[in-house]
Amino acid sequence: MPDKVGVFICHCGGNISDYVDVERVREVVAEEPGVAVAKTFMFACSDAAQEEMIREIKEKGLDAMVVASCSPKLHLGTFRNVAQRAGLNPYTYVQVNIREQCSWAHTHQRDKATEKAIRLVRAGVARARKSVPLEPITVKTVPEVLVVGAGVAGLRAALALSELGLKVHLVEREKEVGGRLRDLDALYPSGRKGREVIQQLTEMILSRKNVVLHLETQVVGKEGSVGDFTVHLKGPHGEETVRVGAIIVATGFSPYEPKEGEFGYGHPRVITLSELHRWWREGRGPQDVRQVAFIYCVGSREKEGHTYCSRYCCAAAIYAGLVLREKWPGVRQFHLYRDVRAYGRYETLYHQLLEAGGVFLRFEPPDLPEVKEEGKRLLVRVKDRLSHGEEVEIPADLVVLVTGMVPPEEKNLVEVLKLPVGKDGFFNEVHPKLRPVETVIDGLLLAGTAQGPKNMAESVSSAMAAASKAGVLLLRGEIRLEPQVAHVRAEACTWCGQCAEACPYGAIVQVERDGRAVAEVKPALCKGEGACVGVCPEEAIEVFGYTHEQIRAMIEALCKEVS
Secondary structure (H helix, E strand, O other): OOOOEEEEEEOHHHOOOOOOOHHHHHHHHHOOOOEEEEEEEOOOOOHHHHHHHHHHHHHHOOOEEEEEEOOHHHHHHHHHHHHHHOOOOHHHEEEEEOHHHHHOOOOOOHHHHHHHHHHHHHHHHHHHHOOOOOOOEEEEOOOEEEEEOOOHHHHHHHHHHHHOOOEEEEEEOOOOOOHHHHHOOOOOOOOOOHHHHHHHHHHHHHHOOOEEEEEOOEEEEEEEEOOEEEEEEEEOOEEEEEEEOEEEEOOOOEEOOOOOOHHHEOEOOEEEHHHHHHHHHOOOOOOOOOEEEEEEEEOOOOOOOOOOOOOHHHHHHHHHHHHHHHHOOOOEEEEEEOOOOOOHHHHHHHHHHHHOOOEEEEOEOOEOOEEEEEOOEEEEEEEEHHHOOEEEEEEEOEEEEEEOEEOOOOHHHHHHHOOOEOOOOOEOOOEOOOEOOEOOOOOEEEOHHHHOOOOHHHHHHHHHHHHHHHHHHHOOOEEEEOOOOEEEOOOOOOOOOHHHHHOOOOOEEEEEEOOEEEEEEOOOOOOOOOHHHHHOOOOOEEEOOEOHHHHHHHHHHHHOOOO
16 A cells, blocks of 8 residues: 655645635644645646646656645546656545635635645545555447437437447337427428428438347337447337447427316317427318417416426527418517527527517516407407517417427436436436536436427537547447456355445345355446445445445544644
């Protein structure tokens, strides 16, 4: 174990040193057992500071290093790289957060903040002295991808993967591909019919020799981990098994179905926006339609239930208004909205419809529009906020409800793939900005409206991102995973099963060792978060890099008095 530790403390340009006596921390920590070097830097992450750290490590023959600076989320990779460049194993490096967890938390208590920083750095030194060299886990990858769902996102992801040279298994539970897109009569900005776009994509899919299309098929089982999943499919000809290196979930959305009587729904002249597209596909004309009222935010931004905004609906309704003007010239249209969210280039559509005579009236809950039957026509009442709440009555021959997106019913798929589900019911990515198509399960990616409301362009963008991510994972032939995962000391394990129940990733299984049932960790599935450690009554399971010995040493160092 390391007995020559280097400690490097950062001023962070005043972010730390304005509230912590950094020099005092250095002086105290320099006296700790095992500390061979203790230095401070204005910016530890600067190139000059990194080079000096490397020089100290080499000259003093250090075998571990501690950097006391900001959150490891920012510079964990930076200082691991410094360790490697200096010839150290990167897992004998420990980062201590004395910015977010100390200086920023105690800006008016300099003395106590300094004492806390000393304790935190001591704990880091104690952990570093008990560290052992670790090597990344290497997994050989299968150059094939499973894409679940053959809507526009799934089709585009499959084509992109095919072009990368990866074999694709495209699974669709319906009899034909295309999802919701094939039901749309006119698409912005081309005006093409949805079925035409799907037909073109389908022809491209069928022409690819490395794409296998599985229709009327569902995913019923999965084993394995990133790089090598075994997936069980059930289709019209029975069950089959495929091996893939990554899985992309592009199962799409379900349109909100209005309740009976909701804004008059159930009346033959109260339809949804998707039903209006069907009218157009079937060539149904406006013989007796002179006025149309669109009601926005149906099934979205509710007080309870679907509280989120479906985002695409406003632009879809506005574009439908422009299409309606071309298909049914002379028909007046009224748009009853809460807020118009026609962002980006879609704002130009809003202005085009205004200039073409579209009338926009703004309502605000709890004063929702009312739809009543009056003779052969419908009467829509709404309090227009733009005219100070004046009630407006609109005789309408057709009412179109602009419905939002709701998550599809995918309970079986969630259980099989262990998909993370958000509060809104859609599948959850790790981070909407930094890791927008990844899930907490390595190799399981998201695309399209499976992860939330999107328009078609956004769905395609996320599909391409997911395909790109899968390509990065698989094209190298192997994946290197973090070695800081849980492991079981079999001699202490009595198999109570509590660790397996606590693990959210299914990484712990029961095996037999020397005639005894014990737990075993599948390293490629483990994320090292340690939920299993806390529930083990025998202390038989621990995480590499955070062993029981390291944790106890850190606690003792934290409790040591600061003189």
